[in-house]
Amino acid sequence: MIQLVRPLAALVPLLAWLGPSLSARPAAAQALFQAVDVDQSKFVIVSAPIGDGSRAQLNIYEQRSGARPCFSVQGSAPTEVNPLLSSFDFTGICNRFIDGNGYSVRVGNSDLGTVYRLSVVKQANDTLLMALPTKPGAGPEMVVARSGGASSSFLLLVPEPGWKLMRRQFGGRVLGHVYLY
Structure with a gap:
């Protein structure tokens, strides 16, 4: 998979904004949850169409076992995703993260x-996954991933350099929540 390295320059505005709040928080609060690496090849980040496809939402699919494929991909710029998991009982085979209970920004x-909040934003020639502040002054908007083209189908969102998926961990226990990190 693509080697991801977070460019420092892209994080400077966010770190400057977070700086005062990070130092004001106790260390225990900062470390309530940890982030642990995942095998990136087992996941796809997807722009899933809503209704007629003029709008889309974020879905993340994970292949947990080799019993049956959870998704397939075809084409490029944009790459279309076929969510095969929608056609069978995927219990124990696949994970599907479809809302803020299953994923967040870290x-x-x-x-x-x-x-x-993570939001899929359709543009004329691209589809973007954006991290959007929920309150004025909360921080900068960030492009997290993009499709590389436009379509009303399920599209693969490729993380921007420096972004990757990680899993939330609490007290050494891996949880069913993923971070866009």
């Missing part, structure tokens, strides 16, 4: 799920 030690 930067460093900060879980930003309460101050950022």
Whole structure:
């Protein structure tokens, strides 16, 4: 899969905004949840069409076992995703994360799920996954992933350089929540 390295320059505005709040929080609060690496090849980040396809929402699919494929991909720029898991009982085979209960934004030690929401934004020639602040002054808008083209189908969203998926962990236990990190 694509080697991802977070460019420092892209994080400077967010870290400057987070700086005062990070130092004001006790260390225990910052580390309530940890983020652990996942095998990126087992996941796809998807722009899933709503209704006629003029709008879309974020879905993340995970292949947990090799019993049956959960998704297939075809084409490029944009790459279409076939959500095969919608055609069978995927219990124990696939995970599907379809809302803020299943995913959130994290930067460093900060879980930003309460101050950022992830939203799929369709443009004329691209589809973007944006991290949007939930309150004025909460921080900058961030492009997290993009499709590389436009379509009303299920589209693969490729993380921007420096972004990847990680899993939430609490007290050494891996949880059913993923971070866009």
